[in-house]
Amino acid sequence: MSSDTEGISDRVTAFGYQAVSEGWTRQRVSILVALGLVLLAFGPSFQVYLFTEFLIIALFALAFNLLYGYTGLLSFGHGLFFAGGSYGFAIVLRDLGPVITDTVGSALGPLITIGVGAIVGVALVLVIAIPVGWLSVRLEEIYFALITLAFGMLGFSVIIQNPAGITNGTDGILVLLGTIELAGMEIRLGDRQVYYFFTLAIVATSTYAIWRIVTSPFGVVCKAIRESPDRAKALGIDVTHHRWMTFIISAIFVAVAGVLMAGLANVASPYQSHWSTSAIPVVATVIGGATFFAGPIAGAFVYLYVRWGISRFPALEAHWELFFGALLIAVVLYFKAGAVGGILVLRDRLRKTMGNKTETDSETGGENR
């Protein structure tokens, strides 16, 4: 017994020494991050909730940045797709959930319902994004921002009108994930730990997919269009079509985030299509740094945790947007490359002061240029 524990502690110590002496290799960082992500599930329930929300907002912002940082189009209406994912999911759970459970049995019914709901949520967004994108990408810059804003608010108005009783107006739709039985175990899908791991898996997969897209020939063409649409056209690239495709892909990943959000918040709310929700990925991306792949993730982290930090002080909570305004001004004025850019500058300075100049400037942290 005691020799076992000694063995483990020795190994941990050895790992620590190695990490310090040989530096932070990619492998070690990955192991630590994975370990941290697992440990986090056993933290306080609210922290698990907050971190899950961060993951969802990070995916929302990453998908948004596919269009903004990579293709050069600032959408102010991505809330429409966030809401679309949530509502497609919520409507299936409300209207088809009992039918599906009756058909396949209560053991796995809720899980299959979630699967169907997610597919419907994403499909609904696809159906909306194809025409909305087709119209929007014909415009550029401020006009693009305005038309997407208009579409988002149009979605908001439609949802609160409660057409044919589908959307349940301003109250939104209640989302209950249910309980399944697996190998004799009862698993409550809405349980914060369960839902955290579920979200983590989906967000990690989506992030990888987005990374593959931005490093593919398709993604390189996106960057070229951001830099100079006219030059891209003169090289034979159909800029409008390419922007349209990027718009649709971006909307699909936002829909995935929307589905996850409905499950986490237990509601599909019309305010998800409101411009104030569309502004969240914009703010997160600007804070984190639009020119970095990880920028929106860092920005989403800052956004949620600063907001949480402020909420610790009830006197300030009512005015938390004021702090974000100030933070945003500071970032725009002094940290144009955002949080990730700031971290890289700090890292380079640290390396220089430590005399380790060989590695300086060697990595760009996935900068998308």
Added chain:
Amino acid sequence: MTTVLKTKELQKQFGSLTAVDRVSLEFDDDEITSIIGPNGAGKTTFYNLLTGVLQPTDGKIWLQKNGDLKDITTLEPHEVAQAGLSRSYQITNIFEGLTVRENVRVARISHDNSRMDFRSRADSDDEMERDIDDILALTNLEEMAEVPCDELSHGEKRTVEIALALSIEPNVFLLDEPTAGMNPTETTKIVSLIQQLNRDVDSTFVVTEHNMDFVTDISDRIVVLAEGAVLADGVPEKVLNDERVTKAYLGSEST
């Protein structure tokens, strides 16, 4: 001798101003043609009509493809490029935020029609990477391959501009004032590059230019535009000694 590009009665009006006035020209594959003329003569508008950026008020444009002349009058800019007409811009227009290599890669992705490939890595196609190496070698840009374009000098950016337009292997290559804003050293370099490319590449070159030494050096034929219309057209010695041309440049043309 084959006609690779042809315009007939090409006209562009902006309100009451006629920027290009019934221009009918044919360009042959075995000569470099320079289009010259005072500022405002309609050279850039003419290019914008050819490349589909502007739609002509009247007239037609044909481009040779696989032996046939194809009507490209109503095509969109990207379709014109796909049909085999490439251009460089008077004001440098490259992908500033990308490296030189990535710039050329974009053009090759377009040329190889892999724009809609989401799945492979952009730099994983060995054949494409070799093509990029060739283009960089051809334009003497190898040493700057990994430099972001916004860190290049003006002359180097102009060279990237040419490398980009060349990368899609056009039938016809329109150069819009390639020496604009260059110092004498840079000018010499770009002139010898264009001469060298004209020897090594299959494309037919059409150049607009203000630098007369360069024009006489490089051209087999000179077309003079004035107030949107063709004023003179022929071999350099004949055109440059034409009285009307001198007058147009001195601005004392009587109408």
